[in-house]
Amino acid sequence: MATQTYPRRTNTVPTSLRLGTRHQSAIFQDASHSGPMPWPEPFQFSIPFSTKHLDGYFLTYQSRINTSTAEKETEVILRVHQEWFDRGGCQVRDGALSVDGGPVLSVVFPEAEPGRLLNLAAIVSIGYIHDDWASQELVCNRSNHGDKESSMKKFGVIINQMKSRAIAEMLENDSSLISVTQIFGAREIRSPESHDLHLVEFQGLDHYLETKHLTDTWSILPYVYDIKLPKDQLARYSDLIRLTSKLNTLIKDISSAERDWSSHISHNKLGIPVSAVYIMMQTQDVTIEQAKKLVERKCLDLEQQFLRLSWDLLDNTEPMIQEEAARYISALHYLLAGELSWHAGSNRYRIDPSDPFYPKPEYKLNDFLQDARVLANSVQVERSGYESRSNSPILSGIALGSSRSRSINGFRDGRANGFNEDLTAYESDAWLDQSARLSEEAVLKPFEYLSSQQSKKISSQVIQALDFWYNLPRRSLDIISSIVDMLHNSSSILDDMEETPSAKQGTPSAHMVFGTPQSVNTANYLFVKCLQEVQKLPHSLSAVEIFTDEMTNLNLGRGYNIHWAFRSTTPLERDYIQMVDGKTGSLFRLAARLMKAEATQNKDLNIDSLVTLMGRYFQIRDDHQSLSSTSQGDPSSLDEGKYSLGLIHSLNNSNPSEREQLENLLLLRSRRGNLFPEQKSLVVKILARTGSMGYTVKVMERLENEIERRLESVEATIIGAERNWTMRAIIEYLRAGRS
Numbered sequence: 001m002a003t004q005t006y007p008r009r010t011n012t013v014p015t016s017l018r019l020g021t022r023h024q025s026a027i028f029q030d031a032s033h034s035g036p037m038p039w040p041e042p043f044q045f046s047i048p049f050s051t052k053h054l055d056g057y058f059l060t061y062q063s064r065i066n067t068s069t070a071e072k073e074t075e076v077i078l079r080v081h082q083e084w085f086d087r088g089g090c091q092v093r094d095g096a097l098s099v100d101g102g103p104v105l106s107v108v109f110p111e112a113e114p115g116r117l118l119n120l121a122a123i124v125s126i127g128y129i130h131d132d133w134a135s136q137e138l139v140c141n142r143s144n145h146g147d148k149e150s151s152m153k154k155f156g157v158i159i160n161q162m163k164s165r166a167i168a169e170m171l172e173n174d175s176s177l178i179s180v181t182q183i184f185g186a187r188e189i190r191s192p193e194s195h196d197l198h199l200v201e202f203q204g205l206d207h208y209l210e211t212k213h214l215t216d217t218w219s220i221l222p223y224v225y226d227i228k229l230p231k232d233q234l235a236r237y238s239d240l241i242r243l244t245s246k247l248n249t250l251i252k253d254i255s256s257a258e259r260d261w262s263s264h265i266s267h268n269k270l271g272i273p274v275s276a277v278y279i280m281m282q283t284q285d286v287t288i289e290q291a292k293k294l295v296e297r298k299c300l301d302l303e304q305q306f307l308r309l310s311w312d313l314l315d316n317t318e319p320m321i322q323e324e325a326a327r328y329i330s331a332l333h334y335l336l337a338g339e340l341s342w343h344a345g346s347n348r349y350r351i352d353p354s355d356p357f358y359p360k361p362e363y364k365l366n367d368f369l370q371d372a373r374v375l376a377n378s379v380q381v382e383r384s385g386y387e388s389r390s391n392s393p394i395l396s397g398i399a400l401g402s403s404r405s406r407s408i409n410g411f412r413d414g415r416a417n418g419f420n421e422d423l424t425a426y427e428s429d430a431w432l433d434q435s436a437r438l439s440e441e442a443v444l445k446p447f448e449y450l451s452s453q454q455s456k457k458i459s460s461q462v463i464q465a466l467d468f469w470y471n472l473p474r475r476s477l478d479i480i481s482s483i484v485d486m487l488h489n490s491s492s493i494l495d496d497m498e499e500t501p502s503a504k505q506g507t508p509s510a511h512m513v514f515g516t517p518q519s520v521n522t523a524n525y526l527f528v529k530c531l532q533e534v535q536k537l538p539h540s541l542s543a544v545e546i547f548t549d550e551m552t553n554l555n556l557g558r559g560y561n562i563h564w565a566f567r568s569t570t571p572l573e574r575d576y577i578q579m580v581d582g583k584t585g586s587l588f589r590l591a592a593r594l595m596k597a598e599a600t601q602n603k604d605l606n607i608d609s610l611v612t613l614m615g616r617y618f619q620i621r622d623d624h625q626s627l628s629s630t631s632q633g634d635p636s637s638l639d640e641g642k643y644s645l646g647l648i649h650s651l652n653n654s655n656p657s658e659r660e661q662l663e664n665l666l667l668l669r670s671r672r673g674n675l676f677p678e679q680k681s682l683v684v685k686i687l688a689r690t691g692s693m694g695y696t697v698k699v700m701e702r703l704e705n706e707i708e709r710r711l712e713s714v715e716a717t718i719i720g721a722e723r724n725w726t727m728r729a730i731i732e733y734l735r736a737g738r739s
Contacts, residue, residue, distance in 0.1 A: 036061050036333060037310050039111065040326040045069070046110035054100060054344040056255070058296050059303055063337040064110035065102050069117050073103040076121040080162070084129055087158045090138055090151075094348040095128035096121075101345025105224075108338035111331065112224035119177065120220065122166040128348070130159050136267065153474050160464050161722070164729035171729075175736035177223075202279045205298055209246045212274060218244050218335060227328050229321060237328070240313060243306045244332050250276050250299050251340050254292050256349035261368065262357040272365065281365045289361045306333065446510040446522040450489050453507050458618060458730065459484050462611070463591050465726035469607075469718065470599035479537055480594045483530045483547075487587055490526035491554070493519050498562055527551070539597045546597065550590040557582020564643055568667050570651045571643060577616065585615030602718060610710045614730075617703040620645050621738045624696045627687065638683060639674040645699065650692040658686050697738075704735055 049065040051057035077097045084092070096104045105117050105124060132138050133155050170177045202208045218241055221227065222234070253260070253276040260273040272278040276298070280291040310329045317325045343349065351358055359368055463481050472480070496509035497516060511519040530547070537543040560579045564571050571579070588611035596605065623644035651662055665683055669675050675683070687693055708731060715723055 036307065037314070037326060037330045039330050039334075040323045043111060045112070045114060049102065049107060049110075049338075049341060051341050051344070054341055056344040057340055058300065059337055059340050060300075061303075061333050061337040063107065063341040064334060065338075066106040066110045066112060066114070066117065068114040069112075069121075070103055070106040072114075072118055073106050073121045076118070077103060077125045080122055080125040080129075083162060084158065087162070089129070089155060089158055092129050092132045093137060094346055096125040098342045098346035098348070101342040104338075104342050107342045108335050109221070109224045109331070110334055110338065113226050116224045116226065119170060119174070120224070123163065123170065126159065126163045126166060130163065133159055135263070137263070149474050153477075157468060157471075161468065161725045164465075164727075165723075165725035168725055168729040168732045171732035171736045178733065178736040202283075204283050205250075205276055205279060205295070208276060208279050209249065212249065218248075218332060221328070221331055221335065225327065225331050227324065227331075229324055229328060233317070233321065233325065234328075237313060240306065240309055240329065240332065243302055243309065244336060247299055247302050247306070247336050248339055250295055250302070251336070251343055252349070253277055254295050254299075255343035255346070257288060257292060258359055259349050259351045261359045262351050262355055265357050278365070285364060287362055287364055288359050303336070306336075440525070443522055443525050446493060446514045446519045447486070447489050447526060449513060450492060450510050451485075457485070457488060458734075459488055459587055459591065461726065461730050462588060462614070463595070465724055465730060466592055466595050466607070468724050468726055469602050469605055469714075469721075470595045471601045472595055472598050473538075473600065476537055476598040477595075479533050480591060480598070483533050483594070484587060484591050486526045486530050486533075487554075487590070490523040490530075491558070491583075491587075493523040494558070498558075498565075534594075537594070537598060542597050543594055546590065546593045550586040550593070553582040553589075554586040555582075557584070557586065561642055565670065568663065568670060570648060570663075573645070573648055573652070576643065576645065576648055580616050580619045581612055584619040585612045588612065588615040588618075605714070605717070607714055610707065610714060613703060613707050613710065617700060617707060617734065620696060620700055620703070621734060624693070624700065624738060627684075627693065638680045639669065644696075646687055646692040646696045649695050650687050650690040653692070654686060654690045658689065662686055700738055704731070707731060 043064075045066045045068040046064040047067055049063040051063050057063070074097060077095065081092075081095065098104065098107070101107060103121075105112070105121060109117055133152070136152070138152075138155060202211065222229070257275060257277040260275045260278070264273040272282060276295045277288060277291045280286065280294050281288060284291065284294065286294065310333070314322065314325055314329065460481060463477070463484060467477055493510050497511045497519060510522075514522075531544070534540065534543045534547045557579045560571070560575070561583055563569070564579075589608055592607050592611045596603065596607075599605075623642075624646060627638070627644060627646050647662070647666075651659055654662065662683065665675060665679055668679070711724070711727060711731070715721065
């Protein structure tokens, strides 16, 4: 594919295009406060991007393209796709490069700093391939790639290696990019239909937009534009960001309407596609073309709301930061214009009209269903990660919005089976019948709550890294991932109760929502479920032995942590290391040992010492960040009652007077459950005088070097294998996070 060229900006730009040639204050004075907010400075990197040739561009804002980055971004996109094919990947949909809309970042962020924008080009391009893989939209030839399960797993490993290498190199060059990599990590674990949204009967677009997880392209905007606004100021724009996300979501829904229907049928889903277009068809009884126009009208209404709110917010912004605020708000609007022009010019979300499930423009929703049922009897088509379009439940007579077997508060609704709800249990012979086991739905509520609050865990990333070496069967990998995830959440529930924090990162702890008894029971039940899962592994006998061994280590480690806190007993540093190896290292070792037992390659590769060091590093880093945040004003980090390396070092290396003060403060904390800000400030001062924070950093640096050395040693033992980029990305992420 030839690299597309884009016209360069000249030093002389027509005055009509240089909205920023007037002085910033004059812009705000002269502006009508009704139209688009002008860019508050001369354009440096972009030119207007004509949308006349784009069918479907309807916003009022003029789209622009960053000509300082467009060609280079295109080169990165092509290089990423070439690497994907060279590694054995198969055909993917059009990705970050839109045929008529340009490369996505250059269009969506037209005035972004070129260096910052290009830092993200590779990871964004890989992200589109990841989305195709996650949604099973890869177009594969069975004869070239084998069966679906093994191929999809292989593709996942390729994507993970490519993504991890990009992240590792980003963080090596600039550790401040950690916040950006966190955004991409969080994005991966979100799925618009993760909660069966395709079965929700939406009452209209407003209900849909309040329920669905909205797109979050805006979240990297402060980085690429180097926005210098205080956090409290950015927080004031939450309503504006919400409007941006709603508009972005509707733009994508319009452009992908036909593909959404075809994909919905081919993936055997009930209900209708989770899309504004189909919700409009359902609620307004209109054709797909009419529905798209109605959604466009909704977009224009939201755009006007965006404009009015933008000017209101700017009018109430302090003069000193007004220009920076105008940059941020205007950049949001350019983002929307860029998203629409990119989608309008991209083939990524379109399908060929010859597709057997291509929705005809004149069809209404019932016509789709009838036509699909007819086609299902005659069409046998395979695509999208080997998925077949036939035999879909929706084509098998399951009507839209049909009732299904449900459970109410954990008990199956007996009325569906003819049970007379007016009869008492005695009259219905319920006391004499054999009863079924209760549903676990209510018991798992604290677990599900905690899972919904957490971003992508390090433990899940470590499992992906280890699978690069061990290459587990898909089923074994899923079971082990589930076990480690449940144990992680079970430990978190218990830790929160034992350390008594009512909230973490502004979110109530599970026991503060569901109560302590329910949370304890859930944590215990998760251990039982994990044992059941372990027994499903092919090598179950050795797996059970590994599981009980590491669960012993985990509970002994937690037990000593509780013991020291309850008795206010300061452990020696070597005792603390043993505790960490049990409490934290056990989960890392459990994953490694179970995966080694199920490995299909490198079966003799023992990495227990490597993951044990990673467990130590992770725990020390976590505690260090907690104490560091205390010095920055966090009111709760010293209320947890646990002994960190910094506290242990300070207690063991302070003079008698300071040691007594620290011990008294820790004793008061155990009695009261928390410390006052002034008491925490005294703790931080003592830690500073004893050099304990610096000592912790030195320990972490030593661990980092040793982990990297052992990783290189492991990589060297595997002849012909490339570096484990996933593991390296984890190390770089942790290193950047602690600095």
